[in-house]
Amino acid sequence: MEIVVLKFGGTSVGSINRIKKVAKIINQYVKRKKKVIVVSSAMSGVTNEFINKSKKISNNFESSEYDVLVSAGEQISCALISGRLNHLGIKSRSWLSWQIPIVTEGNYKKSRIINIHRNRILNYLKSGGVPIVTGFQGINLENRITTLERGGSDSSAIMIAKYFKAKKCIIYTDVEGVYTSDPHLIRKAKKIDKISYEEMLEMSSLGAKVMQPVSIQDARLNRIDIDVKSSFINKKGTLITKKKNIITYKTITGVSFTKNDTKITLLGVVDKPGVAASIFEPLSKNSVNVDMVVQNISSDGKETDLTFTIKNEDILKTEKLLKKNSKIKYKNILIKKNLSKVSIIGVGMITTPGVTYRMFKALSKKKINIQVISTSEIKISVLINKNLVKKAINALHKEFNLEK
Numbered sequence: 038m039e040i041v042v043l044k045f046g047g048t049s050v051g052s053i054n055r056i057k058k059v060a061k062i063i064n065q066y067v068k069r070k071k072k073v074i075v076v077s078s079a080m081s082g083v084t085n086e087f088i089n090k091s092k093k094i095s096n097n098f099e100s101s102e103y104d105v106l107v108s109a110g111e112q113i114s115c116a117l118i119s120g121r122l123n124h125l126g127i128k129s130r131s132w133l134s135w136q137i138p139i140v141t142e143g144n145y146k147k148s149r150i151i152n153i154h155r156n157r158i159l160n161y162l163k164s165g166g167v168p169i170v171t172g173f174q175g176i177n178l179e180n181r182i183t184t185l186e187r188g189g190s191d192s193s194a195i196m197i198a199k200y201f202k203a204k205k206c207i208i209y210t211d212v213e214g215v216y217t218s219d220p221h222l223i224r225k226a227k228k229i230d231k232i233s234y235e236e237m238l239e240m241s242s243l244g245a246k247v248m249q250p251v252s253i254q255d256a257r258l259n260r261i262d263i264d265v266k267s268s269f270i271n272k273k274g275t276l277i278t279k280k281k282n283i284i285t286y287k288t289i290t291g292v293s294f295t296k297n298d299t300k301i302t303l304l305g306v307v308d309k310p311g312v313a314a315s316i317f318e319p320l321s322k323n324s325v326n327v328d329m330v331v332q333n334i335s336s337d338g339k340e341t342d343l344t345f346t347i348k349n350e351d352i353l354k355t356e357k358l359l360k361k362n363s364k365i366k367y368k369n370i371l372i373k374k375n376l377s378k379v380s381i382i383g384v385g386m387i388t389t390p391g392v393t394y395r396m397f398k399a400l401s402k403k404k405i406n407i408q409v410i411s412t413s414e415i416k417i418s419v420l421i422n423k424n425l426v427k428k429a430i431n432a433l434h435k436e437f438n439l440e441k
């Protein structure tokens with residue numbers, strides 16, 4: 038049985054008219070005698086609305102109930118898609134994660150799929166039906182509803198493609214594919230024909246919302262090719278695949294950015310073994326995500342300055358934790374918010390010398406000050422002022438010929 042997985046994102050199912058359009062797309066596959074499994078997100082804005090409601094109920098909303106609440110949007114969109122397919126004379130029904138079941142493990146809000154039972158869906162496909170499966174949600178071994186982190190419908194689609202050995206996994210979204218940078222911000226961003234899992238993973242982890250990072254990890258582990266394309270117009274999209282399938286590389290494949298980063302600097306930290314661990318342990322225990330970390334070596338070997346970045350929303354929590362931490366001693370704490378991390382990504386940089394220099398030079402020509410730097414084999418990230426992001430990305434597009 039040749040199975041195709043089609044995933045539709047929030048904007049693609051964002052209105053009644055769009056859902057009608059989605060049903061038409063599904064119908065095109067049905068007409069070609071494909072066995073289709075559809076995965077849907079909630080209508081755009083719905084998940085955020087639920088999150089806001091939970092915050093109004095309590096600033097300490099129980100995470101198991103949070104998952105029940107925020108996964109509810111997917112149930113609505115799946116029923117609407119099935120309803121429309123039925124209207125067109127196509128046999129279809131919605132499948133909530135627990136009805137399959139899609140089994141997850143790990144904490145609420147960020148569970149991971151560990152098993153998908155195949156029988157019921159396979160029988161339904163054999164009977165000629167089109168299953169419409171709720172993305173983003175699962176059920177754990179305690180029989181409770183879970184969710185897969187924001188953007189988690191991508192993970193649902195990839196894992197369904199894995200368990201059903203699908204020939205194709207197509208992610209339908211509101212842009213024509215993966216671009217060199219967010220096409221909604223950067224007018225000159227170009228669509229990428231093919232991108233490796235490694236690059237896509239960096240791009241999405243570093244801010245490109247178009248694919249959820251976890252889903253790319255899953256796709257890479259299971260060697261699942263992903264087509265990202267628009268649900269609005271029928272055009273070739275982007276193929277996310279293994280490196281071997283990509284013949285030519287530019288030096289840089291794309292530029293990602295984050296918003297709302299904050300830089301914390303601890304000045305005059307007593308320099309002794311274990312000090313970094315005592316700073317970061319309470320932060321990690323309290324779910325503060327620490328990103329870039331830089332430690333300066335002190336000239337006298339007694340004191341050092343330590344800089345790290347967090348998200349703006351964690352400033353108060355972090356400040357409190359640092360101030361009440363009796364295990365560390367420092368002279369002063371500096372907090373600078375509203376920064377952004379801009380990253381260039383590309384496997385091509387492994388074999389091309391001078392990329393770092395070119396990046397810094399391009400930014401300095403635009404008088405953009407770099408506050409923190411971090412690098413890995415296929416990416417270079419810099420922390421800059423948030424209001425300079427667009428300028429920086431445009432300069433980097435020019436420097437690395439991404440506009441062409």
Ligand code: ADP
Nearest residue numbers: 046047048210211215216218219221245246247
């Ligand atoms: P969906 O609801 O379909 O899952 P998302 O909103 O999660 O869609 O992701 C699509 C959005 O990702 C686009 O609208 C675009 O603004 C944003 N985006 C950010 N970086 C990129 C990029 N490099 N290429 C394409 N889209 C990007």
Ligand code: ASP
Nearest residue numbers: 078084173187188189190
């Ligand atoms: N609806 C969920 C979210 O907004 C999942 C998804 O869109 O993939 O995060």
Ligand code: MG
Nearest residue numbers: 046188246247
């Ligand atoms: Mg998404």
